[in-house]
Amino acid sequence: MNISPYCRNIYYYETDRMDVVSHTNYIRWMEEARIDFMKKTGIPYHEIEKSGFMLPVLEVECKYKKSLTYGDSFCIYSKITEYNGFKMSIYYEIYNKETNELCAAAKSSHCFTDKNMKPLRITKKAPELHEAFIDAMNVTFSK
Amino acid sequence: MNISPYCRNIYYYETDRMDVVSHTNYIRWMEEARIDFMKKTGIPYHEIEKSGFMLPVLEVECKYKKSLTYGDSFCIYSKITEYNGFKMSIYYEIYNKETNELCAAAKSSHCFTDKNMKPLRITKKAPELHEAFIDAMNVTFSK
Amino acid sequence: MNISPYCRNIYYYETDRMDVVSHTNYIRWMEEARIDFMKKTGIPYHEIEKSGFMLPVLEVECKYKKSLTYGDSFCIYSKITEYNGFKMSIYYEIYNKETNELCAAAKSSHCFTDKNMKPLRITKKAPELHEAFIDAMNVTFSK
Amino acid sequence: MNISPYCRNIYYYETDRMDVVSHTNYIRWMEEARIDFMKKTGIPYHEIEKSGFMLPVLEVECKYKKSLTYGDSFCIYSKITEYNGFKMSIYYEIYNKETNELCAAAKSSHCFTDKNMKPLRITKKAPELHEAFIDAMNVTFSK
Numbered sequence: 001m002n003i004s005p006y007c008r009n010i011y012y013y014e015t016d017r018m019d020v021v022s023h024t025n026y027i028r029w030m031e032e033a034r035i036d037f038m039k040k041t042g043i044p045y046h047e048i049e050k051s052g053f054m055l056p057v058l059e060v061e062c063k064y065k066k067s068l069t070y071g072d073s074f075c076i077y078s079k080i081t082e083y084n085g086f087k088m089s090i091y092y093e094i095y096n097k098e099t100n101e102l103c104a105a106a107k108s109s110h111c112f113t114d115k116n117m118k119p120l121r122i123t124k125k126a127p128e129l130h131e132a133f134i135d136a137m138n139v140t141f142s143k
Numbered sequence: 144m145n146i147s148p149y150c151r152n153i154y155y156y157e158t159d160r161m162d163v164v165s166h167t168n169y170i171r172w173m174e175e176a177r178i179d180f181m182k183k184t185g186i187p188y189h190e191i192e193k194s195g196f197m198l199p200v201l202e203v204e205c206k207y208k209k210s211l212t213y214g215d216s217f218c219i220y221s222k223i224t225e226y227n228g229f230k231m232s233i234y235y236e237i238y239n240k241e242t243n244e245l246c247a248a249a250k251s252s253h254c255f256t257d258k259n260m261k262p263l264r265i266t267k268k269a270p271e272l273h274e275a276f277i278d279a280m281n282v283t284f285s286k
Numbered sequence: 287m288n289i290s291p292y293c294r295n296i297y298y299y300e301t302d303r304m305d306v307v308s309h310t311n312y313i314r315w316m317e318e319a320r321i322d323f324m325k326k327t328g329i330p331y332h333e334i335e336k337s338g339f340m341l342p343v344l345e346v347e348c349k350y351k352k353s354l355t356y357g358d359s360f361c362i363y364s365k366i367t368e369y370n371g372f373k374m375s376i377y378y379e380i381y382n383k384e385t386n387e388l389c390a391a392a393k394s395s396h397c398f399t400d401k402n403m404k405p406l407r408i409t410k411k412a413p414e415l416h417e418a419f420i421d422a423m424n425v426t427f428s429k
Numbered sequence: 430m431n432i433s434p435y436c437r438n439i440y441y442y443e444t445d446r447m448d449v450v451s452h453t454n455y456i457r458w459m460e461e462a463r464i465d466f467m468k469k470t471g472i473p474y475h476e477i478e479k480s481g482f483m484l485p486v487l488e489v490e491c492k493y494k495k496s497l498t499y500g501d502s503f504c505i506y507s508k509i510t511e512y513n514g515f516k517m518s519i520y521y522e523i524y525n526k527e528t529n530e531l532c533a534a535a536k537s538s539h540c541f542t543d544k545n546m547k548p549l550r551i552t553k554k555a556p557e558l559h560e561a562f563i564d565a566m567n568v569t570f571s572k
Binding site for chain 2: 012013015016017019022024069070
Binding site: 151154155156171174175178188189213214 | 442499
């Protein structure tokens with residue numbers, strides 16, 4: 001499967017007084033990119049929630065390399081680096097859309113749970129969802 | 144009843160590249176101040192929610208007079224200006240804590256609803272809550 | 287001039303525990319829509335800033351009619367309702383993109399200032415900008 | 430030196446539709462706690478900025494263990510784990526104030542720069558600031 005990266009303009013309110021995007025917003029962008037990636041690979045997150053599953057965040061990590069500011073746009077390339085029906089890790093590269101420079105590299109880890117946040121394995125509980133995640137591991141990006 | 148205003152420092156991430164607090168955050172501060180006011184007047188908002196009621200926002204309004212930035216602190220004085228068991232309006236004055244200048248004047252309107260966002264009158268459904276709101280109208284502030 | 291409205295998906299982190307978009311985010315959306323509107327009408331806001339002008343917010347107002355939540359998309363139609371080279375007011379209608387229901391109606395007022403937040407009149411200081419704002423008052427929307 | 434942890438209530442708008450605090454806000458709390466820690470140890474961050482230095486974030490990391498929601502309060506214990514006049518790392522433990530459970534463990538890395546974001550060593554450029562950071566490494570917490 002071939003999908004497009006997640007791109008958008010930077011909002012004015014996302015900057016801080018250093019005149020760059022507050023580093024705290026990158027974690028929000030990762031969530032936006034993750035949900036966009038899942039939608040494009042055929043696993044819309046609100047369908048997962050409707051089926052009674054959740055995918056809370058266990059861990060995030062972000063390395064900041066180049067700053068971005070208002071007037072810039074970014075593109076995020078997401079990649080599932082680990083998936084076993086129980087846990088999942090995603091790796092993100094955030095680029096300046098105009099200059100194509102790598103601005104940040106990030107990672108998030110997740111587990112599947114039921115509505116009460118109890119961890120579970122989806123392999124047998126949701127075999128179609130499991131297949132969709134397996135397929136999503138082989139996604140490539142068109143520019 | 145005599146209560147203290149809601150005061151706190153400004154967070155770095157609340158500023159934007161104009162080097163002042165983003166005007167969008169004042170609406171969040173109003174929510175913080177409203178909840179603090181209700182707690183201090185004996186009507187903690189999460190108790191209201193536990194009782195099955197909600198108090199969604201119907202309308203907000205904010206007039207910006209002086210900017211605030213990182214390094215400043217603010218104090219908010221809240222006042223219930225209308226209450227009839229069905230709807231409620233709150234008026235807020237946001238001051239720079241150091242200079243005592245009025246930085247913004249704001250208003251929010253609310254109605255009472257059940258868990259499904261259906262409007263209701265609490266006068267008889269929750270007479271103690273109703274009394275508490277009546278009392279809260281007479282609150283004064285100690286500095 | 288005929289432009290498109292400002293539309294986007296709702297982000298997960300924009301919801302709150304009432305399971306709807308926090309009312310505080312609508313004020314941010316107004317900023318996004320305003321900047322998008324100015325870009326589409328040929329007055330990109332970061333160019334205004336580069337020219338040494340700013341357009342701080344004097345007042346905002348928002349009436350909430352229908353809630354939105356994660357999974358929904360919105361479209362915002364912006365309209366300049368007042369402009370005199372010194373002050374400007376914008377009126378916004380926020381629609382649920384799928385159902386086409388009006389979810390909120392809002393207003394913001396602004397004045398032009400220099401870099402030090404001192405108010406000024408752009409009529410003669412920036413005649414081209416002034417013309418662009420006059421033109422922007424006659425913009426219509428294509429769906 | 431003996432200081433108090435950074436504690437505060439959770440704001441309503443910090444929750445998301447999972448009915449817990451959005452994981453993205455922990456990164457903001459780290460910034461709040463870091464600035465509070467620096468203030469309490471005699472290195473107020475806005476004084477650092479006034480002296481012409483900045484301390485941008487190179488990297489953040491956060492492991493989520495227990496969720497928090499509206500109605501809860503948290504306390505953050507910050508600790509400088511690395512400092513050499515050029516780079517600094519801080520480790521954070523975020524506790525539920527009532528239950529005393531560890532809710533998250535996090536880390537941020539920073540470097541010192543001038544106003545133009547050019548990295549520099551403060552050892553000789555700002556010897557008093559350097560001493561203050563050395564002292565801050567030995568801070569302990571009173572409950």
